[in-house]
Amino acid sequence: MSEDGPKEQIIVDIEPGSEWRFELEADENIALRVLSPDPVFLNSEELPPATWYPIHRYTKGALYAPCQSRVEVTSLPASQYSSSSTIHPQLLNVHLALERQRILAKRHLFGSGSTGYERIDRGPRVMVMGPPSSGKTTVVKNLVNLALSTGMRWNIGVGGLDPSSPSNLIPGTISLSTPSHPLPTHHLAHPFGSPPTSTASSTLAADIPTVGWWLGGLEPTNKNAEVWKVLVGSMGEDWRKKCEKDKMALASGLIVDTSSAFTNPLLGTKKDDPKARYTLVSQAVEAFEIDTILVIGHEKLHIDLSRLPALQSKGVNVIRIPKSGGVVDLDDAQRELVHSFQIRSYFYGEPSLPQELTSLMGKMIGLNGTLNPYSFQIGWETLVVLRVGEENSAPTSALPLGSARILSPTRLTRVDPSGPAHVVRLLNTVLAIVDVKPEDRIKSDKAPKIEEVKAEVTEGEEVKAEEAEEEEEDMEEVPFVEEIGTREVLGFIVITGIDSQKKKYTVLSPSPGKLPSTVALAGLIEWVDSA
Numbered sequence: 132m133s134e135d136g137p138k139e140q141i142i143v144d145i146e147p148g149s150e151w152r153f154e155l156e157a158d159e160n161i162a163l164r165v166l167s168p169d170p171v172f173l174n175s176e177e178l179p180p181a182t183w184y185p186i187h188r189y190t191k192g193a194l195y196a197p198c199q200s201r202v203e204v205t206s207l208p209a210s211q212y213s214s215s216s217t218i219h220p221q222l223l224n225v226h227l228a229l230e231r232q233r234i235l236a237k238r239h240l241f242g243s244g245s246t247g248y249e250r251i252d253r254g255p256r257v258m259v260m261g262p263p264s265s266g267k268t269t270v271v272k273n274l275v276n277l278a279l280s281t282g283m284r285w286n287i288g289v290g291g292l293d294p295s296s297p298s299n300l301i302p303g304t305i306s307l308s309t310p311s312h313p314l315p316t317h318h319l320a321h322p323f324g325s326p327p328t329s330t331a332s333s334t335l336a337a338d339i340p341t342v343g344w345w346l347g348g349l350e351p352t353n354k355n356a357e358v359w360k361v362l363v364g365s366m367g368e369d370w371r372k373k374c375e376k377d378k379m380a381l382a383s384g385l386i387v388d389t390s391s392a393f394t395n396p397l398l399g400t401k402k403d404d405p406k407a408r409y410t411l412v413s414q415a416v417e418a419f420e421i422d423t424i425l426v427i428g429h430e431k432l433h434i435d436l437s438r439l440p441a442l443q444s445k446g447v448n449v450i451r452i453p454k455s456g457g458v459v460d461l462d463d464a465q466r467e468l469v470h471s472f473q474i475r476s477y478f479y480g481e482p483s484l485p486q487e488l489t490s491l492m493g494k495m496i497g498l499n500g501t502l503n504p505y506s507f508q509i510g511w512e513t514l515v516v517l518r519v520g521e522e523n524s525a526p527t528s529a530l531p532l533g534s535a536r537i538l539s540p541t542r543l544t545r546v547d548p549s550g551p552a553h554v555v556r557l558l559n560t561v562l563a564i565v566d567v568k569p570e571d572r573i574k575s576d577k578a579p580k581i582e583e584v585k586a587e588v589t590e591g592e593e594v595k596a597e598e599a600e601e602e603e604e605d606m607e608e609v610p611f612v613e614e615i616g617t618r619e620v621l622g623f624i625v626i627t628g629i630d631s632q633k634k635k636y637t638v639l640s641p642s643p644g645k646l647p648s649t650v651a652l653a654g655l656i657e658w659v660d661s662a
């Protein structure tokens with residue numbers, strides 16, 4: 132590595148088959164450009180030659196060069212190093228196996244008539260699992276980018292079953308997207324590229340059609356497991372329908388990122404079936420007809436899953452791949468920062484780069500535009516805020532002694548902001564807007580009544596009457612069918628102010644004009660703009 136004369140620009144030389152790893156700090160925005168003739172990759176996206184590629188602060192990643200390469204960097208990050216240890220060859224092997232399956236599926240589905248080949252009727256369906264900070268998202272991104280760089284025009288699906296950081300829309304959402312160009316790595320808000328709804332123009336990351344379902348929490352837990360299953364079921368159904376209509380999507384296959392909570396064998400295990408293990412993993416495998424699970428690093432998880440009868444019976448391949456030595460462990464504060472960035476970018480677009488980068492001499496890759504969100508007031512009566520699920524169960528104080536009660540696991544509860552406690556809870560809450568059709572309305576006498584049912588308590592959890600009392604929400608009947616709480620979302624808003632006198636919310640919306648629906652789901656995701 133050497134200093135490049137008076138302009139203080141810096142040259143990074145990358146040895147063949149090595150990685151140059153960087154971690155940008157809060158004040159570090161950089162741009163890099165490839166000077167050598169051979170390709171250099173950032174998460175398997177080939178960097179355009181001799182073109183500045185800007186990378187926003189806080190981003191972490193690695194350039195990989197198969198051949199000796201030279202890259203110019205505007206400034207050297209405080210944390211950067213080269214390493215000859217890389218998992219790129221292993222990822223390439225996995226990619227080649229998946230690619231073979233895609234090509235055979237395409238031959239079969241598009242009837243090229245060849246008989247000498249193995250009959251494969253659909254592309255690979257892969258789920259990537261591993262503990263926190265094991266590099267799951269990075270592996271998914273690399274496999275997607277490798278597929279999209281083949282020139283085969285694959286229409287690959289990317290499943291985001293990790294509602295925590297990083298997810299595609301807003302933390303708390305699970306998503307399904309269908310990128311048509313390699314996913315960039317330039318900003319930590321959009322690990323899978325930004326959806327067209329949140330970014331103004333089709334440039335570096337935008338234009339990736341994405342649909343989302345709102346969990347309202349950062350990971351699947353025993354409490355929200357039933358809601359999670361319904362959401363994953365809907366997402367699987369959506370993918371199935373897409374594949375029915377689009378043979379290329381069926382041949383291209385699906386790659387799913389998962390929550391690190393999936394590594395907990397007892398997640399979703401119920402008292403009535405205490406021996407069940409990896410319930411949510413099996414459910415996701417079924418919903419997406421997964422045929423391969425890639426386990427990063429974790430030996431025990433690999434063995435557990437290989438022996439799991441639910442997966443064995445479906446013939447799921449469980450393959451272990453090594454964890455990259457470059458993966459950065461994110462602490463809670465960094466994760467919070469990522470969430471905050473993701474939410475901010477949804478409303479405001481990606482922040483503009485400092486002038487020293489935008490005014491660089493030479494070709495610069497297209498930058499994403501900033502957005503102009505819109506703030507307005509809406510009456511408490513007009514915007515119907517609902518919560519979904521067991522966490523909002525009614526107080527148990529009125530029940531006969533010894534009986535416990537829960538309601539339908541996807542039950543809706545209307546949040547009434549009139550109580551002071553509710554005002555506090557709703558302020559800064561992110562809401563997911565859901566579509567409501569006339570047939571979703573139910574007449575009030577048919578509205579779901581509180582039923583007494585035998586408590587279905589999940590492993591390790593007890594129904595706590597006192598807690599439920601504290602959690603008491605308005606018990607007003609909800610005039611909608613439960614299904615609206617788990618359907619695909621239309622977009623997101625944030626409650627940034629509450630006027631108790633005028634009974635109005637102030638909300639931030641990504642675009643001006645009428646909200647697409649006035650029914651919104653609250654969860655546990657909050658956001659205060661601190662930028």
Ligand SMILES: Nc1ncnc2c1ncn2[C@@H]1O[C@H](COP(=O)(O)OP(=O)(O)OP(=O)(O)O)[C@@H](O)[C@H]1O
Binds near residue numbers: 265457
């Ligand atoms: N080879 C590498 N060199 C440098 N940074 C890397 C490398 N691989 C991954 N990273 C970075 O490490 C961080 C964690 O990786 P990643 O998000 O892929 O892990 P994860 O397992 O999906 O995390 P989570 O616990 O949030 O689910 C990310 O910021 C990513 O950009």
